Amino acid sequence: MKIGLWITCLVDLMRPRIGFATLNLVRATGHSIEIPEQQTCCGQPGFNSGDTSAGRAMAMQFLKHFESFDAVVLASGSCAAMIRHDYPRLFANQPEYQVRFQELGQRTFELSEFLLRHPFDLPPTTQRFSGRLTYHDSCSGLRTLGIRSGPRQLLQRIPGVEIVEMPDREVCCGFGGAFSVKLGDIATRMAENKCRSILATGVDAVVGGDLGCLLTIEGRLRREGHSLPVWHWAEVLAGTVT
Amino acid sequence: MPESAQFKKNAQRQLNNTGLQANLQRFGQRFAKARAIAIAELEDFSGLRQRATAWRDLTLANLDDWLIRFETHAQRMGTQVHWATTAAEVNQIVLEIAHKNKVRKVIKSKSMVSEETGLNAALQQSGIDTIETDLGEYILQLAGEPPSHLVAPALHKNVEEVADLFQEHHHTPRQTDIPTLCREARHQLRPHFLSADMGISGGNFLVADTGALVLLTNEGNARLVTTLPRVHVAITGIEKVIPSLDALAPLLRLLPRSATGQSITNDVSLLTGPRRPGDLEGPEEHHVILVDGGRSELLGSELQPALRCIRCGACMNHCPVYQNIGGHAYGWVYPGPIGAVLTPAYLGLEHARDLPQAATLCGACEVVCPVSIPLPDLLRVWRQRSVSRGLRPWPERVLLRLWLWCAMHPLLYRWIHRRLSWLLRQLANDSGQITYFPGLTDWTQGRNLKAPDQPPFHAQWAQRHRS
Structure with a gap:
């Protein structure tokens, strides 16, 4: 299975460590991972501010860079909800795109959803919180x-x-x-x-x-x-x- | 300019109003917790909710037909049905009825639509004594304040404030025991019930196939208001029509549970026309005023689901924004999430431009709404209209354009994130905290921002791959 990893814009800028932690966890499931370098933002800032066209533009960009993966994983419930729940609704007037977004949405997982479906061992570490x-x-x-x-x-x-x-x-x-x-x-x-x-x-x-x-x-x-x-x-x- | 245009300022004032904050905290999650228990008692909440939603949608899909059906059946029982497009028309119709019947005193049970039209002021200006008889509304009438909640209008007041009001207006010794205060209000109101010429009520539902007006109350005052005076006038929005008593059943089960966590309200009245020969009670004249007031504009639009609202108040009881600022900050009749959707519709978006922004879109309201109104989506619809009508402030518009342009150009986006990451580190103090950020003071006034302690993820990733 080929996994596309989405690093949220906030994680990229503010807390890159969360991105690397996500990467390690997904790696632990044994699947192969790619991090498309063209990814930027899921579009929520525009969509939730009322700029629908911005939401659609970002959705199209996501489709372009992630449609080829078997699954997309990301460490954010709100971005995952945007992709799975809102992208298809943004294309209600374009059924062919809507179907593609629905299918991609079904293959897009918030990290915990993915980890519960794919067995993994906790990555070895010297820093285990208890x-x-x-x-x-x-x-x-x-x-x-x-x-x-x-x-x-x-x-x-x-x-x-x-x-x-x-x-x-x-x-x-x-x-x-x-x-x-x-x-x-x-x-x-x-x-x-x-x-x-x-x-x-x-x-x-x-x-x-x-x-x-x-x-x-x-x-x-x-x-x-x-x-x-x-x-x-x-x-x-x-x-x-x- | 209506108060609703000043949301941000109103909210700031309410956040600093220590009395209000104490009252809101005391009230806390009381209704929300009671609702959770009452809903859990239902065998199949989601099925019931679906049925209630479907019944509401059924009439909204052909509202004109159902209203005419209601009118026909109501008229058959002697009810006089009036149609009002605007708030001014409502008040005019009420005044005409009052003058024709030589009314000098009006008693009212709770009516939010009459708050929309400013009816009390119109009646008082015509020299007609008007007395609110719902306890909460009565308290607010003494205080000269509008309601701050749909079902608990005086939620923002505490016992001490009510004690002061009663002492001042009733000229009685100051009491702070709640049952005593209730008795005192009852004692004050009783002569008004007996001497009023006209009763004015709202209407929870209009039953199309029987012509009945349905009223739900807890205090029994509506029964007196609608039966004792010679004339009864009910004022209600056109969206309140339901097809039949079959539709009433799920709504009756959901409304009180969603509102206060009661399994049923104390009084459920189905009123069918004036007193007939042989009737023991009832008014000589019964009027129903069907009010548009902006509602028909929502029909057929993306906002139509808002018209399903049955005014239970669950959305505000679960709204973390409402819970912290109270109802008055919203600046008009309807507060909370449903108010943030209805106020721009009924007053015009330009008079309520910040209300659709007054939400984190957390979705708590949508989950509890007994008629499944997708409130976050509807707030987003208003945000979209704000953007397309150019009603947002220019810095926001410029920033959004800029953000989109950068986000569409990944290489530029990468570069900006690297620069921003560096800049944030420069702005941070020794412990990595940013406590002031120019242009972002709305954040930094109450929260720190911990600067990133390493370059952006993608910058690091690219470097690893290069090396």
Whole structure:
């Protein structure tokens, strides 16, 4: 099976480590991997701001570079939801493209979805985290793709990891893409609430599956003076953080 | 300019309003938690929801036919049916009915449509004493404030504030015990119920094949409002029509559960025309005003699903934005996600341009909506219209164009990410944190941004492959 790896634009710029962790995990399944160098962004910033043509343009670019793969894997619920759920809808008036996007969408997997379907051994590492974690459910992955137990199950494969659920765990952290820079006051308050829930668990680290949420949570925690580590769960699973 | 045009400013004010924040926190997830329990009791929520949605869609697909069918059946029972296109027409019709019947006092049960039209002010200006009888609405009438929630209009007020209002307006000793306050309100309202000439209510549903007006209330005030005075006027949106009592059944099961977590409301009234000979109670005249107020514009558009709304308030009870700023920040009658969709439709997008942006598109509202309104999609529709009508601020438009152009040119995109990565590291302090970023102060005012500590992924990947 030939896997195309999609590195989200936020991961590329802000946290390349998450990209390498993803790569290691997908490698551990034994499939061959390619990272098309023409990839840029899935188009959510435009699509969610109301620029449909931008969404379609980015969708076409994705189709061009990824249609040839047996599967596409990426470490973000919101980008995966954009590709699987929104791309086909953007081509409602062009049935032939819509079908192609539907088919490609069915072959596109958020990392936890892929790892649950393909057996793998935890990559060898000297940095195996053990301790208590709380997992933040990111909205698009949770509600559009139904990603809930997958990342939790995967994390529990690590010996010594205990997951502690936070109060109001399915409430949005306040990122919302451009929302976080358009309505900063509200976004900050939402982040503050989320951080209070996280801190109430008394865990050693917080993990999530979408970098937007993680930047928000980390940004608010640091502003409040807390040093609690904030990681993508793939980093914990790949053994690149302790 | 309506308040809805000032969303960002309103929201900031409400976030800094410590009294409101305390009240919102005290209310917290109460309705959401009660709803979860009530929904779990249902054998097949998703099936019920699908049926309710289908019934709502059925009438919306041929709304004119169903409304005429309702009118015919209602008229047959002696109801006088009026059609109003605008808010002004609604008020005019009500005033005409009032003048014809020499009405001096009006009692009202809850009607959000009358909030759309500013009816109370119009009645008062004509010298007609108007008294709200829903407890929440009564409190707000004393306070001179609009409702902040669909089913709990005075949610933003606490007991202490109500105690102050009652003491000031009733000239009675200050009480802070809730049952005592309720008794006091009842005591104040009773003479009005008995002396009013006209009752005004809203309408939860209109049943086309029987001509019945359906009202759901918890306080019993609507039963008095619709039966004691000589004249009853119901004001309701044209979208509220349903085909039959069969359609009512799933909606009756879903509405109170979705709203407050009750399995049924305390009073369910089906009103069919004025008092007939031999009837024990009922008004001499019964009027129903069918209000368009912008609704027909949504028919046949991408926004039509918004007309399914049965006003349960579940979307706002689950909206993290609403939960933090309350209903008044939205600036018009309908707050929360459904308000952010309806307000631009009914007032014009230019008067509510920030409302469609007032969401993270987290989807919590869509999941709980009992009639499956795809609220995030509808908010996106308004965002699309904002873009195509050029209503977004120019920096946003320029940035979006620039972003798209770069994203379409991978080599340039790579270069920009490398430069941006470097720049972010320059802006960071010793611990790698960015606390101020020019042009991104909406982020940095309340959150740090941890700068990347290595070059972009693709830059590293390309280098590995070259070496």
